[in-house]
Amino acid sequence: MSAIILFDGVCNFCNGSVNFIIDRDKEGYFKFAPMQSEIGEKLLKENGIDKTVTDSVVLIEDGKAYTRTTAALRIARKLSGYWSWFYGFIVVPSFVRDVFYNLFAKYRYKMFGKQEACMLPSPEVRARFLATN
Numbered sequence: 001m002s003a004i005i006l007f008d009g010v011c012n013f014c015n016g017s018v019n020f021i022i023d024r025d026k027e028g029y030f031k032f033a034p035m036q037s038e039i040g041e042k043l044l045k046e047n048g049i050d051k052t053v054t055d056s057v058v059l060i061e062d063g064k065a066y067t068r069t070t071a072a073l074r075i076a077r078k079l080s081g082y083w084s085w086f087y088g089f090i091v092v093p094s095f096v097r098d099v100f101y102n103l104f105a106k107y108r109y110k111m112f113g114k115q116e117a118c119m120l121p122s123p124e125v126r127a128r129f130l131a132t133n
Contacts, residue, residue, distance in 0.1 A: 009034025
């Protein structure tokens, strides 16, 4: 069993987050695809997600799509170490959590920059990516 993380492939912060997750996902539970890829766009469409509204992270797990802080917290609960403790914040209503998430997402390019093209995974982790274009 695995889950898919769709991420903004040109966002430096998002790319760093993917590397962070890979390093702490010892079981290889997560697979990855940039939202800008063919498979990413297909999965967004299949799950009824408008990437003009949600453009930073989507988690597809057990046939359901999760966005914003709900996605981030569900990802955190599967990571090794104390990162799984952050899942406890799921008790805070999403409309409260997402205020901060949306603000950060809005300014992430200004704070961390962006690339001209999606990241290319290293050969060691390439098998965990559904698409690299």
